[in-house]
Amino acid sequence: MLNNKGFDLWADGYDKSVGVSDEDGTYPFAGYKQILNEIYNRVLTNKSKAVLDIGFGTGTLTTKLYEQGCQIWGQDFSGRMIELAKEKMPEAKLFQGDFSKGLVDELKHHRYDTIMATYSLHHLSDEQKICFIKEILSLLRDGGCLYIGDIMFETWAELEKYKTLIGEEWDDDEFYFVVDELTKFFPQMKYEKFSFCAGLLSIPIRASRDF
Numbered sequence: 175m176l177n178n179k180g181f182d183l184w185a186d187g188y189d190k191s192v193g194v195s196d197e198d199g200t201y202p203f204a205g206y207k208q209i210l211n212e213i214y215n216r217v218l219t220n221k222s223k224a225v226l227d228i229g230f231g232t233g234t235l236t237t238k239l240y241e242q243g244c245q246i247w248g249q250d251f252s253g254r255m256i257e258l259a260k261e262k263m264p265e266a267k268l269f270q271g272d273f274s275k276g277l278v279d280e281l282k283h284h285r286y287d288t289i290m291a292t293y294s295l296h297h298l299s300d301e302q303k304i305c306f307i308k309e310i311l312s313l314l315r316d317g318g319c320l321y322i323g324d325i326m327f328e329t330w331a332e333l334e335k336y337k338t339l340i341g342e343e344w345d346d347d348e349f350y351f352v353v354d355e356l357t358k359f360f361p362q363m364k365y366e367k368f369s370f371c372a373g374l375l376s377i378p379i380r381a382s383r384d385f
């Protein structure tokens with residue numbers, strides 16, 4: 175599992191390596207650009223203003239929303255990723271912190287129209303994911319939505335199938351989403367598949383807050 179220093183080292187070459195994997199349609203980033211575009215369109219369609227990005231990386235998605243006038247908050251543990259994102263979004267409120275320990279205090283005091291996490295939460299164990307998702311859902315305004323775009327499989331059987339097919343390149347240190355498992359905890363969650371290894375989860379918050 176990469177720690178913050180590992181991400182610091184990857185930061186300057188990150189966009190390029192992700193782009194190559196996505197364009198080749200290979201694990202792990204097949205479907206990446208499509209997922210980010212989809213979230214971008216939905217955030218603007220919903221007229222979201224306040225956006226929180228968990229593990230924003232180089233700010234690929236949030237920079238586009240920033241340029242459209244969204245107010246951006248974010249948390250990432252890599253100092254270099256934060257520097258790169260900050261250059262593109264000087265007014266964004268970007269904080270350094272390890273989300274396996276929860277959100278930093280500064281982010282807990284706001285409410286958001288959209289919270290998003292793309293290709294970041296697979297660094298949490300399955301149990302940690304559930305706790306953390308509950309924590310961030312509580313920060314959404316009524317009518318808001320949480321989007322999780324990531325490496326994801328519908329069932330354990332599907333994950334195992336691709337693990338075998340991908341072989342040595344499969345990263346055993348990461349905890350990919352299994353949709354069937356999460357549905358039990360978040361029944362209002364919607365899943366959309368974007369490639370053999372990637373999907374988008376949306377968890378909307380209704381006025382009744384039924385979670």
Ligand SMILES: C[S@@+](CC[C@H](N)C(=O)[O-])C[C@H]1O[C@@H](n2cnc3c(N)ncnc32)[C@H](O)[C@@H]1O
Nearest residue numbers: 181229230231250251252272273292293294297
């Ligand atoms: C694969 S990158 C994804 C970046 C961006 N969201 C995207 O879609 O391109 C994962 C990001 O999550 C951050 N990250 C990973 N584990 C983290 C943790 N435990 N706490 C905070 N940030 C973390 C990394 O520093 C990195 O910027």
